[in-house]
Amino acid sequence: MLSETDIIILGRAALAAVLGFIIGWERQAAGASLRGRTIALAALTAASLTALGDEIFGTGTDRIVQGIVTGIGFLGAGVIIHGASGEVRGLTTAASLWAMTSIGVAVGLGHELLGILLAALVYLVIALGDWPLLDWLRRGFSQRTAGERHNETSSGGMRSSADQRSEPDDEPEHPNSAT
Numbered sequence: 281m282l283s284e285t286d287i288i289i290l291g292r293a294a295l296a297a298v299l300g301f302i303i304g305w306e307r308q309a310a311g312a313s314l315r316g317r318t319i320a321l322a323a324l325t326a327a328s329l330t331a332l333g334d335e336i337f338g339t340g341t342d343r344i345v346q347g348i349v350t351g352i353g354f355l356g357a358g359v360i361i362h363g364a365s366g367e368v369r370g371l372t373t374a375a376s377l378w379a380m381t382s383i384g385v386a387v388g389l390g391h392e393l394l395g396i397l398l399a400a401l402v403y404l405v406i407a408l409g410d411w412p413l414l415d416w417l418r419r420g421f422s423q424r425t426a427g428e429r430h431n432e433t434s435s436g437g438m439r440s441s442a443d444q445r446s447e448p449d450d451e452p453e454h455p456n457s458a459t
Contacts, residue, residue, distance in 0.1 A: 326384030
């Protein structure tokens with residue numbers, strides 16, 4: 281027979297799994313390599329391990345959380361893919377997995393409302409994609425940079441030494457180069 285503590289732990293794990301499914305569904309709809317059940321299982325596991333440590337063992341959850349973070353780091357690293365041309369894919373999905381694990385820890389410790397609100401915040405961040413303000417700033421910067429390059433070429437490329445010191449090199453870096 282399930283005790284009251286068992287039912288509490290089961291409820292927390294189920295809530296974390298549902299929240300993980302919601303975030304995983306968004307990642308799946310965006311074409312990510314992970315499916316909803318992977319993120320749901322990570323959140324469920326984080327919640328259940330944390331709740332077990334807190335409710336049953338009573339020894340504190342700091343070591344459990346450390347182990348969860350380490351394990352999720354390995355899973356997240358497996359999600360990140362480096363393409364042949366140097367592009368990196370899977371960072372948002374790996375970050376989503378990591379975020380949902382932390383939400384699982386919060387839910388596992390009994391902070392269900394906090395977990396729900398954090399999951400909603402994670403969903404907003406990843407579902408909105410590029411934020412309109414960032415797009416506006418990016419467009420303004422690229423237009424300003426293109427205008428400066430046009431002015432340099434039309435004036436014969438002559439700039440004062442002060443201008444040359446204040447601007448970074450115009451040469452693009454190779455995606456795999458270390459800085």
